[in-house]
Amino acid sequence: MRHFKSTIAALLAFSMIFPLASCRKKVSDKEFEKKLTRSTRTETTEPTETEPTDTEPTDTEPTDTEPTDTSSDPSNNQGLNLKSPVPEKNCAIEIPQDERFHYDMDLTLDPSNNTVSGHVVASFFNTSDKAWDELCLRDYASLFKDSQTSGVQGSDGALTEITNIKVGADDVTMRRDDDVSVVWFPLSKPLQPKEEMTMSYDFTAKIPSLKDRFGVYNDVYNVTNFYPILAVCTEDGWSHEKFYNMGECFFSEVSDYNVMLTVPSEYKILSTGTETKTDVQGDKTTYTLSAPCVRDFVFCASKSFKFFEGDYKDTHIRVVYDEAHPASSEMDDCAQASLKAAQDSLAAFGEAFGEYPYPELDIILAPIEAGGMEYPNLIICTAESFYCMKNSYESIPFEQMSIVVAHEIGHQWFMGIVGSNSGMEPWLDESFASYTEIVYAEYLGLTDQYDHYSKKYMDLSSTAIHDSLKSMDQIPINRSYYSFSSENAYVYAAYEIGKQALYQMEECIGREEFHAIIREYVHRNAFTNSTEDRFFEVLFECAGQDNQELNALVDSVFER
């Protein structure tokens, strides 16, 4: 997510494919090992709530390209000054064939009542080494029943109705925590490690009337985090950190989604995944959508989306805004700039981190308060992010104003492909997504604007800088959201200092080398939930333990 404070611009389905009966089946040891390597670990903690901040841009110079494929040949460090093999630039990131969680959803958007409802069938398996005697689901939509629980003024949603719950063959009565987003389904018989099972339920969620990532405003629907989704079971049990609005705290397993989505025919939709069929029945249209290997499913709808389309290699890109309520007469320019930014981002990040592995990417220039928000295959950016910047930075080229688009697309790698627990290790997605802004600017040759992230201007390993940042609680950056003393401290740490730290690592190691290290990190952790230990393991394995400059930087900024 990208936020900005008021003035300064933040640059900166369908049912029942799955047999409900006898839903328990053991996964073979080999399969399970594969699954486990693609699973999680994390910690649990206590949260809080909030409001945003801002940022700024800057930096650099381009690069080149070549194709390749995923794996790192053990003898190949690409001629770089690295101690260990790395994948080549533009390597493919293959969608693995492993068995995954699976959601079949038959959804209906009802604009007359501002609800989204549906029948969900989810199949999954116990990823942990302990038996599960209950399942934890996250129902974020219920938080929008009022402003206090959502943290968003004007929330007028409702508790999600969840009915007809079946877990395995059992009818189940759910339990909701005081934190209404935490829902438990008891199991009559514990689910053993490796065992598979299926659950199903019906739900109706109210979409709040909000200019928000989850909300409807001027008849544009942002329908995100709307259905109860399985939480992640970590070494410490089910992860259910407290929701906060300032940033993202979502955490789920990569899954395959088959969705049927019915909307009034006058609405156009964009969603995670690709459309495989459209069926018009009377005044309703049902879209069949397939979204393999993603962490979530979201969609946006409006009667008057205006489309701008283009491609990057095998990925089709669509940018839309709501023509009925354009934020300004220059929306066509914003949409075109977003399309260009998306193509440039996919090129820059594909080269640096490995190619975007999905066939589609959608960008909705929508009414939301934050600068932007990332979801699998789909990002939401506010049009105001362009105009805010235009007013504040007249000298900046228009492409540079698309930095919010680049940031959210950067999350397709750091959140989407490589997942993490955003609440507990926010720097793993936000610092990396913020660093992608620099990679994007480097690709466009706009490096100058990022000079102030350089060691030359603010050496994070210097004692004076360290002490100063520490006094503002912005260091160490590798802490949970909940442990910062203020929202500002969190934002500066996760977005700004994190971005700066990663850029200064690039300076210590070399740009080509650092990109290659991140490629290796992405390659090793693609479609899993990662942890900071996994990043540092790759960093030091490739860069070595004896780079004093790097060691001093890491020691200063991180607590390890």
Ligand SMILES: [Zn+2]
């Ligand atoms: Zn972000």
